Amino acid sequence: MSKRLAALLVATVMLPFTAGAEEPYNVASEGDWPRYARDLEGTRFSPLDQIDTKNVGKLEEAWSFRLRPDGGAGLLGGTVPIVVDGIMYLPLGNAVVALDGSTGEELWRHAVTDGLVRRAVSYWPGDGEIGPRIFYSTGSKIFALDPKTGDLDASYGDGGSSVIDGTPYGYPPSIYGNVMVLGAQVQEDSFGPSGDSRAYDARTGKKLWQFHTVPHPGEVGHETWLDGETEGRSGTNMWVWYTTADPATDTIYMTIGGPSPNYYGGDRPGANLFGNSIVAVDATTGKYKWHFQTIHHDLWDWDLPAPPVLVDIEKDGKTIHALAETGKPGFMYILDREAGKPVFGVTERPVASADVPGEWYSPTQPVPVKPEQLNRGFWDKSDIVTEADTNSEHVAACHALLDSYGGNFYNAGSFTPFFMKKDVNGKPFSSINMPHNGGSVWGGSAADPRTGVVFVNTSEGGSIGWIEKRDPKGDYGRGTTTSTQPYDRGSLIGPGAYSGFMAAFTGKDGRKVTLPCFKPPWGRLLAVDANTGDILWASKLGITEELPKGKQDTGANNGSGGPTATAGGLVFIGATGDRYFRAFDAKTGKVLWEKQLEYPALSIPISYQGKDGRQYVAILASGSSLAPSSRRDDGKPANMESLVTFALPK
Numbered sequence: 001m002s003k004r005l006a007a008l009l010v011a012t013v014m015l016p017f018t019a020g021a022e023e024p025y026n027v028a029s030e031g032d033w034p035r036y037a038r039d040l041e042g043t044r045f046s047p048l049d050q051i052d053t054k055n056v057g058k059l060e061e062a063w064s065f066r067l068r069p070d071g072g073a074g075l076l077g078g079t080v081p082i083v084v085d086g087i088m089y090l091p092l093g094n095a096v097v098a099l100d101g102s103t104g105e106e107l108w109r110h111a112v113t114d115g116l117v118r119r120a121v122s123y124w125p126g127d128g129e130i131g132p133r134i135f136y137s138t139g140s141k142i143f144a145l146d147p148k149t150g151d152l153d154a155s156y157g158d159g160g161s162s163v164i165d166g167t168p169y170g171y172p173p174s175i176y177g178n179v180m181v182l183g184a185q186v187q188e189d190s191f192g193p194s195g196d197s198r199a200y201d202a203r204t205g206k207k208l209w210q211f212h213t214v215p216h217p218g219e220v221g222h223e224t225w226l227d228g229e230t231e232g233r234s235g236t237n238m239w240v241w242y243t244t245a246d247p248a249t250d251t252i253y254m255t256i257g258g259p260s261p262n263y264y265g266g267d268r269p270g271a272n273l274f275g276n277s278i279v280a281v282d283a284t285t286g287k288y289k290w291h292f293q294t295i296h297h298d299l300w301d302w303d304l305p306a307p308p309v310l311v312d313i314e315k316d317g318k319t320i321h322a323l324a325e326t327g328k329p330g331f332m333y334i335l336d337r338e339a340g341k342p343v344f345g346v347t348e349r350p351v352a353s354a355d356v357p358g359e360w361y362s363p364t365q366p367v368p369v370k371p372e373q374l375n376r377g378f379w380d381k382s383d384i385v386t387e388a389d390t391n392s393e394h395v396a397a398c399h400a401l402l403d404s405y406g407g408n409f410y411n412a413g414s415f416t417p418f419f420m421k422k423d424v425n426g427k428p429f430s431s432i433n434m435p436h437n438g439g440s441v442w443g444g445s446a447a448d449p450r451t452g453v454v455f456v457n458t459s460e461g462g463s464i465g466w467i468e469k470r471d472p473k474g475d476y477g478r479g480t481t482t483s484t485q486p487y488d489r490g491s492l493i494g495p496g497a498y499s500g501f502m503a504a505f506t507g508k509d510g511r512k513v514t515l516p517c518f519k520p521p522w523g524r525l526l527a528v529d530a531n532t533g534d535i536l537w538a539s540k541l542g543i544t545e546e547l548p549k550g551k552q553d554t555g556a557n558n559g560s561g562g563p564t565a566t567a568g569g570l571v572f573i574g575a576t577g578d579r580y581f582r583a584f585d586a587k588t589g590k591v592l593w594e595k596q597l598e599y600p601a602l603s604i605p606i607s608y609q610g611k612d613g614r615q616y617v618a619i620l621a622s623g624s625s626l627a628p629s630s631r632r633d634d635g636k637p638a639n640m641e642s643l644v645t646f647a648l649p650k
Contacts, residue, residue: 024040024176024177024245024247024283025124025125025177026039026040026247027039028084028125029085029609030046030047030048030609031048031083031086031608031609031610031615032083032084032085032608032609033046033081033082033083033606033607033608034082034083034084034123035082035120035122035123035174035175035242036080036082036119036120036172036174036241036242036604037242037244037307037309037444037604038606040176040244040245040246040247040310041244041245041246041309041310041311041449042242042244042307042308042309042310042444043309043310043311043446043447043448043449043565044309044445044446044447044562044563044564044565044604045446045447045448045449045564045565045566045567046564046565046566046567046606046607046608047566047567048566048567048568048607048608048609048615049566049567049568049569049615050568050614050615050648051566051568051570051607051615051617051647051648052568052569052570053568053569053570053585053592055648056568056570056583056592056593057592057593058648058649059583059593059595059617059646059647059648060646060647060648060649061595061644061645061646062614062616062645062646062647063103063104063645064104064642064643064644064645065090065099065104065106065642065643066640066641066642067092067093067620067640067641067642067643077560077602077603077620077622077641078118078119078241078442078560078561078602078603078604078620079091079118079119079120079603079620079641080119080120080603080604080606080620081099081120081606081618081620081643082120082121082122082123082606083101083606083608084123084132084147085611086100086101086102086608086609086610086611087099087100087101087107087147088100088101088608088618089121089123089134089147090121090643091117091118091119091120091121091136092117093112093116093117093118094111094112094116094117095109095110095111095112095117096109096110096112096117096121096134096136096145096150097109097110097150098147098150100610100611101608101610101611101616101645102610102611102612102614102616104643104645107150108149108150109150110145110150110151110152112136112138112143114138114140114141114143114161115138115139115140115141115170116138116139116170117136117137117138117172118170118171118241119171119172119241120171120172120241120242121134121135121136121172122134122135122136122172122173122174122175122180123135123147123175124175124178124180124202127178127203130155130203131146132147133145133146133147133153133156133202134146134147135172135173135175135180135202136172137164137169137170137171137172137173137182138170139164139168139169139170139185140163140164140168141161141162141163141164142157142161142162142164142173142180142182142200142205143160143161144156144157144160144161144205145160156203156204156205157204157205158205161205162200162204162205162206164182164198165198165207165210166184166193166194166196166198166210167184167185167186167193167194167195167196167237168184168185169182169183169184169185169198170185171183171240171241171242172241172242173200173202174242174243174245174252175202176243176245176247176252176283177202177283177284178201178202178203179199179200179201179202179208179283179284180199180200180201180202181197181198181199181243181252181254181283182197182198182199182200183197183237183238183239183240183241183254184196184197184198184213184237184238184239185237185239186234186235186237186260186479187234187260187479187480187482188235188260188261188262188477188478188479188480188483189234189235189260189261189479189480189482189483189484190233190234190235190260190261190267190268190483190484190485191232191233191234192232192234192260193234194213194214194234195213195214195234195235195236195237195238195256195257196210196211196212196213196237197210197211197213197237197238197254197286198210198211199286208284208285208286209285209286210286211254211279211281211286211288213236213237213238213256213274213279214230214233214236214259214274215230215273215274216230216231217230219288220273220288220291221273221274221291223270224270224271224272224273225268225269225270225272225273226269226270226360227267227268227269227270229267229268233259233260233268234260235257235258235259235260235261235275236256236257236258236259236260236272236274236275237256237257238254238255238256238257239257239303240255240305240306240307240442242307243255243307244307244308244309244310244323245283246310246321246337246338248321249338250282250283250284251280251281251282251283251289251337251338252280252281252282252283253278253279253280253307253308253310253323253337254278254279254280254281254307255277255278255279255304255305255306255307255308255325256274256275256276256277256278256279256304257275257276257303257304257305258272258275258276258295258298258301258302258303258304259272259275259298261480261483261485261488262298262299262300262301262477262489262497263299263300263301263418263467263487263488263489263497264299264356264359264467264485264486264487264488265297265298265299265359265360266356266357266358266359266360266486266487267358267485268297268360269297269360270297270360271293271296271297271362272296272297272298273291273293274291274293275293275295275297275298276293276294276295276296276298276302276303276304276327277291277292277293277294277304278291278292278294278304278308278323278325278333278335278340279291280337280340289340290339290340291340292325292333292335292340292342293366294325294327294329294331294333294366295329295365295366295415296362296364296365296366297360297361297362299359299361299417299418300328300329300415300433300436301497302327302328302329302439303328304325304327305327305328305440305441305442305444306326306440306441306442306443306444306445306562307325307444308323308324308325308335308337308445309323309324309444309445309446309447309454310322310323310337310447311323311324311447311449311452311454311530312449312452313334313343313452313530313531314452314531315343315531315532320336320343321336321337321338322334322335322336322337322343322452322530323335323337324445324447324454324528324530326374326439326440326444326445326456326458327439327440328435328436328437328438328439328440328441329373329377329414329415329435329439330373330374330375330376330377330414330435330438330439330440330458331367331368331373331374331414331439332368332371332374332440332454332456332528333346333366333368334368334370334371334530334533342368342369343530343533344368344369344370344371344533345368345369345370346366346367346368346369347366347367347368347369348364348365348366348367349364349365349366349367350363350364351363351364351365351412351413351414351415351417352412352415352416352417353417354417354418354419354420354431354467355419355420356418356419356420356467356487357420357486357487358486359487361417365414365415367414368533369533370532370533370534371528371533371534371535372535373414374439374440374456374458374524374526374528374535375435375438375439375458375459375460375524376434376435376460376518377413377414377434377435378411378413378414378434379411379432379434379462379501379518380411383518383519384398384399384402384517384518384519385398385515385516385517385518385519385520386519389519389520389551389554390515390544390547390551390554391505391547391548391551393505393506394503394505394513394515396505397503397504397505398502398503398517400503401464401503401517402517404492405427405428405429405430405464405492406424406425406426406427406428407427408424408425408427408428408429408430409430409431409432409464410429410430410431410432411431411432411433411434413434414434416431416432416433416434417431418431418433418465418466418467418489419431419466419467420466420467420468420487421466421467421468421469421490422466428466428492429466430464430465430466430491431464431465431466432462432463432464432501433462433463433464434460434461434462434501435458435459435460435461435462436461436462436463436497436500436501437459437461437463437500437557437559438458438459438460438461438462438559439458439459440456440457440458441459441559441560442559442560442562443457443558443559443560443561443562443563443575443604444456444562445562445563446562446563446564446565446571447530447565448565448586450567451529452529452530452531453527453528453529453530453536453586454527454528454530455525455526455527455528455563455565455571455586456525456526456528456562456563457523457524457525457526457541457558457561457562457563457573457575458523458524458526458558459522459523459556459557459558459559460516460518460520460521460522460523460555460557461500461501461516461557462500462501462502462516462517462518463497463499463500463501464491464492464499464500464501465489465490465491465497465499466489466490466491467487467488467489467490468487468488468489468490468495469486469487470483470485470486470487470488470495471495474488474490474494474495474496475494475495475496476488476489476495476496476497477496477497500516501516501517501518502514502515502516502517503515503517507546511546513546515544515546520540520554520555521540521554521555522542522544522554522555522556522557523540523541523542523554523555523556523557523558523576524538524539524540524541524555525538525539525541525563525571525573525584525589526538526539527571527586527589536589537588537589538589539584539589539590539591540553540554540555541555541556541558541573541575541576541582542554542555542556542557542558542575542576542577542578542580543556543576543578543580544556544578545578556576556577556578557576557577558573558575558576559575560575560600560602560603561573561574561575561576561601561602561603561604562575562604563575563605564604564605564606564607565586566607569585569586569587570583570584570585570586570592571583571584571585571586572584572605572607572617572619573605574597574600574601574602574603574605574619574621575601575602576600577600577602578596578600579596579597579598579599579600579601579621579623580594580595580596580597580601581594581595581596581597581601581605581619581621581644581646582594595646597621597642597644598621598623598640598642599621599622599623599640599641599642600621600622600623601619601620601621601644602620602621602622603619603620603621603622604619605617605618605619606618606619614647614648614650615647615648616645616646616647617645617646617647618643618644618645618646619643619644620641620642620643620644621641621642621643621644622640622641622642623640
């Protein structure tokens with residue numbers, strides 16, 4: 001074990017960051033969970049081991065906290081509480097609450113009056129002169145609260161809040177020392193609000209720096225926009241709600257999404273940096289250090305989602321300070337985090353192009369040598385689901401789907417392009433692209449920093465369709481209503497990228513069931529040894545309860561949520577629609593405990609120590625409640641959320 005890695009595992013109180021200090025606040029106590037992914041490195045690893053592989057089967061619900069958010073479904077989906085000194089801080093959309101982490105008792109409630117607060121809140125320990133603060137964002141402003149009372153801290157900004165300059169960002173700031181980093185939330189137009197990342201001072205609210213995610217003339221990457229037209233371009237933004245950082249080098253790692261629009265790039269020829277890239281910048285100045293692009297000229301809406309997880313690994317007898325990044329195509333890139341270079345190599349693999357007028361197609365795409373792709377990227381007719389996999393009704397529905405396209409399908413593996421709409425022998429010609437809506441999404445990865453093993457959940461998916469001349473009245477997706485692009489995605493079901501490679505049938509209870517049209521497994525949890533690039537194990541994640549008992553072990557879509565690892569040798573994860581919360585053996589991938597909740601646990605679990613000394617595991621579960629007592633005033637099902645915590649029996 002390297003000295004640097006050993007230092008990361010020591011539970012010590014770190015000094016608050018001030019100008020010239022070597023190390024910012026990371027985690028003060030091994031029992032805390034003070035940020036979305038727990039530590040600056042984003043490991044989502046708890047050093048607590050009270051709950052382990054031998055006793056996890058005894059876990060029982062300790063307490064729960066019911067949330068009743070105003071608004072639509074999924075308002076608080078993906079929400080993760082933070083815990084400092086046994087006190088939990090949780091956003092409720094229209095409020096922020098502090099709870100006793102041992103009992104769930106509400107200690108204070110702060111009403112949010114200027115928008116909504118989602119995903120998480122951020123903790124800042126103070127700077128020695130200014131006391132600790134809880135920060136949240138509503139999109140246009142950042143607010144600071146006193147952690148003891150929940151009152152606005154009037155010493156911050158203008159009476160407790162500061163204005164976000166430019167493009168809104170409705171998620172919590174990522175805090176590194178006194179620096180608060182924000183992304184940007186934009187629409188899907190080619191030109192419009194900037195997708196630049198920004199940083200603010202946690203002491204004053206003053207803006208510190210702004211990073212151009214679409215490089216300006218003279219900046220690194222500008223030459224990758226071959227028409228030179230970068231002024232006013234939108235998209236290419238950090239849309240996810242947290243960053244990771246290396247305190248040893250004062251480096252922040254931002255994951256930047258794809259450029260706009262999603263499925264047509266004729267007006268943006270070139271590789272389009274910093275789209276679909278990890279960008280390393282100096283935390284205090286925002287100065288560019290390096291980048292690594294995972295997709296050149298994105299045409300699939302494969303926005304780079306979760307930030308990388310940082311781990312130290314041993315290779316050829318040497319310690320490498322590395323990071324692991326996953327994304328929607330199902331590749332894992334293991335890089336030297338100080339230089340951005342692949343540890344096991346990356347091949348620029350030739351890929352197919354199509355025939356959309358004016359489109360620019362990258363001749364190659366970067367594919368890692370190791371690890372191997374974490375989910376399927378190829379499809380042919382031998383992969384079609386059979387009755388032995390599901391049932392005759394589903395198989396018939398899948399064949400009917402294929403027949404409706406006349407068997408005119410094209411797949412060239414990962415990065416399969418979509419062709420211009422046309423018929424072949426009287427039937428439409430379509431691409432089947434894998435793994436659309438699959439791979440690893442915003443749930444990202446967890447890692448055990450003691451071993452360098454990375455845990456990640458992936459889903460299988462596919463989409464069917466083509467590119468068509470845009471119908472001015474067509475619904476091509478959220479944020480596209482004002483777009484002037486000439487071409488966009490379509491399929492037999494109409495405009496937009498809505499046609500998945502799946503088919504529906506009517507179950508025995510009369511409900512409609514929609515399942516993928518290729519053989520399972522459809523979702524997995526994997527362990528990757530970042531020291532070697534090898535996959536250690538891959539276990540099915542999720543079941544399909546609508547199928548007969550002997551066929552339910554299919555794995556399931558798990559794009560909403562991710563894993564958390566603990567020193568007790570466990571990996572906790574929800575993420576599936578079957579409502580189960582599970583604990584896997586980190587060494588073998590075997591399920592050691594599972595509990596079916598009231599709603600799906602579509603978030604990130606946390607593990608912390610309460611003031612009573614017990615280790616807790618908590619996760620937010622959300623969904624629609626059909627209970628009469630839970631219905632809305634109009635009689636429709638209410639969207640309900642509950643924070644559920646588990647512990648060993650007293």
